[in-house]
Amino acid sequence: MTTFAKYMLGVVAALALLALTHVDPAIARDAAEAANAPIADMAEFKVAQAESADEAPKPEEPLEAAGSGEEAEAKLDTGDTAWMIVATAIVLMMAIPGLALFYGGLVRKKGVLAVLMQVFTIVCLMTLLWYVVGYSLAATDGGSLNAYIGGFDKMFLAGIGPDTLSGTIPESVFFTFQLTFAAITPALIVGAFADRMKFSAVCIFMCLWLLIVYVPVWHWVWGGGFLSEDGVLDFAGGTVVHINAGVAALVACIFLGKRVGYGTENMAPHNLVLSVIGASLLWVGWFGFNAGSALGANGAAGMAMLATQVATAAAALAWMFVEWIVHKKPSVLGIISGAIAGLVAITPACGFVDGWGALWIGIAAGVICFFMSTTIKKALGYDDSLDVWGIHGVGGIVGAILTGVFAVEAIGGTAGLLEGNPGQVLTQIWGIVATMVWCAIATFVILIITNILVGVRVSEPVEIEGLDINLHGETVQ
């Protein structure tokens, strides 16, 4: 642990130095101007209401994710802003306590606190990283490297004040909304190596992973990088969040190896009630994730919400019925796993498909993820402990491909295969392949680096006795 303490001290010192170089007087100036803002807001609110009444029957413009803060005519919309603040809060709820409880219930009792601790810590670490440099590298123009990565213009949120807009919402809200995505994505990976990774290694791995994998892929898809130029559709993060996390999870669980006793010892979930609560919180929070990705309170958000609900229910039932047939019993773990698979699969599609498309995406995700997480995982023999690859990776791929099949031009502005545009499926596959290749290689390298720095895996006695007592000095009874 002493070496880890040294590394952390180094990181803190480096952050402090960077902070000193980026104190920006613009923030104070913006605060003063904002004092005059409320009256203007009221007028704009009325205008926005009138506009939204006119717009309602028309299909929404395709999502423009980032960089729109520069537009000269941008005006703040209070309805959009209110919704996005709520959406941001419930996406945070997805990670803590949603994902933490979902995973916590699935591990054995000796490792539940370690999982909760990892998720909670990751949320805190990613928040600071996103603030310091992540957001800037993701969402700003990277100049000559813009196809691959953004720039350093908005480190420490330089130049962002109360009246800096991103579209119709304050950039501070857009920043925080995207921060919650950056927080939950690395936290998803935790499920793959549950019960056996060192806590120090988790911290180092996740920090590097955010900057080397998540941020570039965010920029490729949403920040004006080459995948958005190529027309890859990803409404709320099927590629950026779920395929990314799923591939990293697969690489990590193979790199670390199986848990001691895998295949012979009883590794049944210790408390499925916790997992049901967690999965349900994830479902609720996902409305913020998907409908929030419309970046406004509008028709696109409504369609995304509807598609999310339909696909999730379809996937949950699909998993349940297939399991009922194959394993003779419909299980609680089965139906909540199916729900998560459906939520994942509809994530890239929810702004582009109608309810019919959502239904089929849900069914496909439920069935395919079931076989991936049971039969195929068993046949291949890797120990993806909580099926991050089987559900998030595979569900994300199913969703990304089917987005290209079911996309409706009248909804998201792009036609899919069923509307006579087969090329969109190929475009989607290109997005998947590019993300998977980069994520797999980069994750592997980061794991090697982490292993050299602190070692990734706990010793066998520690693993057998449990991470809770050995790494955190606490237990639950």
Place this chain on the structure above:
Amino acid sequence: MKLVMAIIKPFKLDEVRQALTELGLQGMTVTEVKGYGRQKGHTEIYRGAEYAVNFLPKIKIEVVVPAKMVDNAVDAIVAAAKTGQIGDGKIFVVPVEQTVRIRTGETNESAL
């Protein structure tokens, strides 16, 4: 004095307690235990991974009774705990050498 030790199905505990109370017995010790006999265990499946659960949850009751009451007590437990299904449990009877009530120092049958 005899120690009557019965392993029963957990949901039968209240009926057994009732039956023994009706005999005039004034105490018992109950423990949650796990084990297996003819019933063996069962299998649980989580996302396709099958786990054999060999030890099933049972309740162990311990009652010390005067020698002349042993047969009544055993009969009462059998009547109350029986479902006729596999896994109903077992009763063991063992001799007890001495009993002391800690509060008063009474010994043997007067301490029961």
